[in-house]
Amino acid sequence: MKKISALLAITLSIAVLITLSAISASAADKTVKIGNIIPLSGPSASVGQQGKNAREMAVEEINAAGGIASLGGAKLQMVYADSESKPEKGVGEAERLINTEKVSILTGCWNSAVTYPTTAVAERYGIPFVVPVSVADKITEQGFKNVFRIAAKDSWWTRDQFAFMKDMQAEFNTKIVKIAFVYENGDWGQGFAKQWKKLAAEAGYEIVLDEPYPSTSTDLSPIVQKIRRSKADVLMMVSNAIDAILLTNTINEYKVSLKAIITSGGGHADPSFLKAAGKNAQYLFDIVEWETDVNKAGAKEANEKFKAKYGSNLTGEAVDAYVAMYVIKDALERAGSIESDKIRAALASTNLTSGPGMIVGYDAVAFDKTGQNKHASLVMVQVNDIGKGLERITVWPKNARRAGYTPVFPKP
Amino acid sequence: MTGKDIAKEAQIQVETNDSTLLRKKIEKLSLLLIAGLAFGLPLVMRSPTYLHIVILIYFYAYLTTSWNMVGGFAGVLPMGHAVFIGTGAYTSTVLSLQYGISPWIGMIIGGVIATFIGILIGLPTFKMRGAYFALATIAFAEGMRVMVENIEYLGPFQLNGPRGLQIPPLNTGLSNFMFANKEPYYYIILVMLILVLGITWFISRSKLGYYLNAGGEEPEAAMALGVNVSRAKLIAMAISSFLTALAGTFYAQFSLFIHPKSIISLDLSFEIAFIALIGGRGSIAGPILGALLLRPVSDFSRIYFGDVFPGLHLVIFGVVLILVMIYQPRGIQEPLTRIYEKIVDRIVAKYSRGVTA
């Protein structure tokens, strides 16, 4: 009894110490509070941490550059809440951030399943909600006035994946006939698959496999066997990190011959994916919103800084979060107020074309009537080793392709 | 026995009668006080955040009280009650989204369906004991979640598979079971909680409660006495699943979004069982006390530690679980009841001394 109490007491006192050190960091200056609901523990903790790091970096830069000038140099103050990837936690946290923390703007939540109900809360209170990345079409199609999304929506992702396939066939004179779809059985995967099926039918491809799998699978070799036996030319995937790693490794083990693997960000864009899958990921095509080799002023510097600070490259999704902070800053500058209506109006008339945060591949951030960033565009990258270890190399659209690189297609 | 003795005896009788009467009075008064506090709370607590937290405390207290009829009185450990929450939530939501039926009606229909499912689960599983029963209910709940995740359409009803269902927050009003602010939800769940407590109180004093108790402790002995234990358990299961499903509808209308991973999740089933065990299972006050302790612990530790030290809040939650179980294996209800009794004793003593003096 005594031993255990001592043990638990130690655990608790560590906890208390940690908090005390954390709390002391609150500022007293004029601030604008931004609430961020992201998964920091639970199954999506890895992505959540990426998003948090990117936000932190942007906010540090903004504050160091003098904060919001039109608000008398007010600093941005970040409040983070852990959703654990659970909708009910997200909703509860949104309530708290709005009512108790009195945040002026909300951002989040990565998991579409958390984003839906949470944006509904924001809409009810009329608090502007900036969604850096949650790709389901539905999010900006709920008729909400307060929701603004930086990332492209899934119908654009899938559209570009098919456009890419078409261009590649023409460029390399290789015909793709049979395609296989493998995706996690969730909101995200199902959303992509629905679009894929439509696009495949329009383009006249033969769908040889349409396979959702539970994201809690411990053995994915049965799925890989199905891919192998389907004799598909191209495999398209939507996966979280853990299953992306497992699938990629297993596909290689079984020597599945495919002309190309086209993936959809998420797990395949997670920095730990490349580390864990290693050479097995070579020649894979992934669709992202941003890549480290993007031809844009400041992009390289931002990535170096991020890498030095947090030990991994910026991912497309992290950049969405990074840009979101600059979009918020821009809107606050123009609103000159922290009243929700004014911020909302300012966000709606956003047309951010330059400035330190604009490291994205496209020219401007501006929202359409539904709150969707209408300029958001995507690039395809290929994982390959051109002498400096495995890296992600932009290959499509052709005008964005890294100079001197020829994509490897079909996969040798 | 002399006349004097008789007189003395009678006096003692009167005195004890007096003090039991007094006890009853104090009990009634404190209950009234608590009820008054509960009903008046939204007048004082204006912050929707805290109201939200309190609503969830009541919600969990309600769920745990419903659970208690099987898990507490019948002496088994159901670990899959999320099945019934899911049934209630999905039934009322599908009916209101697709057919425009008021969630209040859907709530009752969901309850009836859940009752059938409860009996279906109970019939074979009540033969099992201990670990097997717990694991069987887990398997039922998980199996149900997998089914819902795989079903896009169940006949004419759209379940939407893993994507879940979203209720557009448009038509507020009592008949739509949807409100723009927290207070109506607060009062609805409060009334539901009071009703379910009343039902539990009634059952615990009825023949059914006696049978359940007997069957939970010594099933063989009870059966030898001619008590139909498994029938009593089935009735308890039916009531419990019906009541649990009602809370499912409440949850759907409160959060306006349901999907299998959140509403038929093991986390939810486990949390109900934890609250019951921490509070003290088989007692009426246990679920409420358990919810009052555990919910704030998990909410506030997540709020304060969630951003800087991801996961720390669950460490704290785990520590609390272990501590309570080691020091109060019968739940916090036991020491608290003792303290309450002591206070009442003192008041009674003081009062009766005052009378005789």
Place this chain on the structure above:
Amino acid sequence: MLFILEDAINGILMGSIYGLTAMGLTIIFGVLKVINFAHGSLLMIGMYVAYWTVALTGIHPYLSLFIVIPAMYLFGYYLQDIVIKPIFKAEKDVREPITVIIVTTGVWYILDNMTLLFFGPQYRSIDDNPLKGKMMELGEIMISVPKLWGFVTATITAFAIYYFLQYTRMGRAIRATSLDRDAASLSGINQYKIYNIAFGMGTAVAGIAAVTLVPFYNTFPSVGVLFDIKGFIIVVLGGLGSIHGAIIGGMIIGLIESVGPQFMAATWTEAIVYGLFLLVLFVKPSGLFGVKYDW
């Protein structure tokens, strides 16, 4: 036909590893009569121990067994001694103390999230281990080498434990305690010591399972949860407390998971697993190889 054979082999190999992950659970239940909800977390801890041992020293993954087994045994021994024993002492007269379930769940939360705090959410795998990605080709049939190693390890472990329980003095003491703890303590067996040893053994076996997983699987804080529910199903299917029941139960699950998807969507095989589980439970509540207790 060959396809099915190939899938069946994969299912049996993977299933034996599932069985190994569940074996510790069944050992602990057999003696203590409690379900250890922290078992997945113990597996996770084992994976981290194995991962770091291999990552830091660069030895063959299976050589890490020499570190993992003793480390995990001690961890389990003291976990039971310090955290769980007090509850048994407090509830001496209860045959299956339900409160222990709560305590082990508390342990689960603490271990998983402490790991998250210390090691972060990253997925870790050992890139250049000699087993990673190795395949054996028998004509058309491909067999994963690390899974084959896992299968052999699972079989050896099962036999070793069976032998230990049947033919050693300590093993007999453990079995005596599992059959009747009061009688055992009357005949001079220290019941709580046996509990510690059984818990240590169960944890060590989770460590062995962890070593078989590390060469081809990823290590991360919530990895245990993926194997947790599967473990419960396996041990009940095979019969709680039965060693060979765990292995065979695991193989059944592995077979369904591996062969099933060739006939339906993979997401439905999960439902089949639960369905079969419930069916067995109704027909033979003590599981396929379980000893019939009074439930």
